[in-house]
Amino acid sequence: MKYTITIPEQFPAMSVKELLEDYFLIPRKIRHFLRTKKHVLVNRQIVHWQSKIQAGARIELTFDEEDYPEKIIPWGKSELVQVLYEDEHLIVVNKPEGMKTHGNDPTEIALLNHVSAYVQQTCYVVHRLDKETSGAILFAKNPFILPILNRLLEDKVISREYLALCQGRFPENTQTITDKIGRHRHDRRKRVIDPQKGQTAITHITRLKALGKTSLVACRLETGRTHQIRVHLSYHGHAIVGDPLYSHIVADRLMLHAHKLTFTHPFTLETISVQASSTSFEKGLRNR
Structure with a gap:
């Protein structure tokens, strides 16, 4: 996996080491491999890990398969996925009522399996909705961004x-x-x-x-x-x-x-705000 991230203008000042450790939350073992394999480039150059990151810099990270082994799950039906927002790293979809966010066992098919089929790679649950609840729900498209999104959730900024x-x-x-x-x-x-x-x-x-x-x-x-x-x-x-x-x-x-789901994208610092509609919910309101 290779990712290129452009540092936005309003990004706080920090070193390469701080970026990988404190912001990207990359585990120590994987950071060690990134360093020894020279898999971190800044503007296509190998730099010292104490070097300061400047706004506009292009950070290239290359992860080997052993860094983040892919978790294999059965794929569902991609046509059941209604996308509200998507980019290289994450996807927000509109969950219908009556569908589980994820299965209770490896063979059970749920929304996670349908989203993975749509993306054509295994996705990861960031937060959950009850089976009976419909609406906007966020998934990580790779294990690299998952801990970053989890931290945003813990910090109550989603x-x-x-x-x-x-x-x-x-x-x-x-x-x-x-x-x-x-x-x-x-x-x-x-x-x-x-x-x-x-x-x-x-x-x-x-x-x-x-x-x-x-x-x-x-x-x-x-x-x-x-x-x-x-x-x-x-x-x-x-x-x-x-x-x-x-x-x-x-x-x-x-x-x-x-x-409604609103958060600041951790890589671009843009505000992502989506709204989800539900025909059955609106019908239930009309019947009152």
């Missing part, structure tokens, strides 16, 4: 906004739910509010409009716990319509949709 139709009326235009979430004692599928042993979970809610006895809200995640929006809304008396685990209101689907 913004994920959802639309949810939930029961009842919201008394406030905006609110933030911070209840900790843990596992259900008796049902492994479920999560519960657990103030003592639960993990920190933060969901920002904005009321959009009332639809009969339900409300359409926008939810922005600050953390990414399993079933976070579903558990938070249900605990506060606003279970999502059609939720098979946390709601008694029946619908054709779970009325939760990952509407």
Whole structure:
């Protein structure tokens, strides 16, 4: 694998060593191979690793197969993939409801397999959507960028906004739910509010409009716990319509949709913002 990255103007000053270690997060063993094999070029020249990187510089990285061994998975159907954004390193697609992000065993076919078939190489999950949830989801197209995207997620600079139709009326235009979430004692599928042993979970809610006895809200995640929006809304008396685990209101689907995904591209520093539509979600709104 060979990648050429042009350093943008607003990139922070750093050395070649800092770029590879602190920004690209390349493991020590692979950095050693890059150095000994002279597989790092700056403007097509071999440079000292303490040399400073200048804006506009072209960084060429060559990885051998043993650096990042390819993980082989069965490919799915490329025609099932709806692309929202794509470049050499990453791809954002619109996941339909009723499809898993990835399989539970190596032979199970899920969205990851379909995306890999579309890209014609094994892709990697950056974040997940529940099987019942539709919308924008990000995948890495190579193992080089995967840890960089994972760090962006951990640093909370990948913004994920959802639309949810939930029961009842919201008394406030905006609110933030911070209840900790843990596992259900008796049902492994479920999560519960657990103030003592639960993990920190933060969901920002904005009321959009009332639809009969339900409300359409926008939810922005600050953390990414399993079933976070579903558990938070249900605990506060606003279970999502059609939720098979946390709601008694029946619908054709779970009325939760990952509407918008926004992040800064780690290589170009451009803002990438995509919006995903869902015919079934919009139909569910019209039926209220």
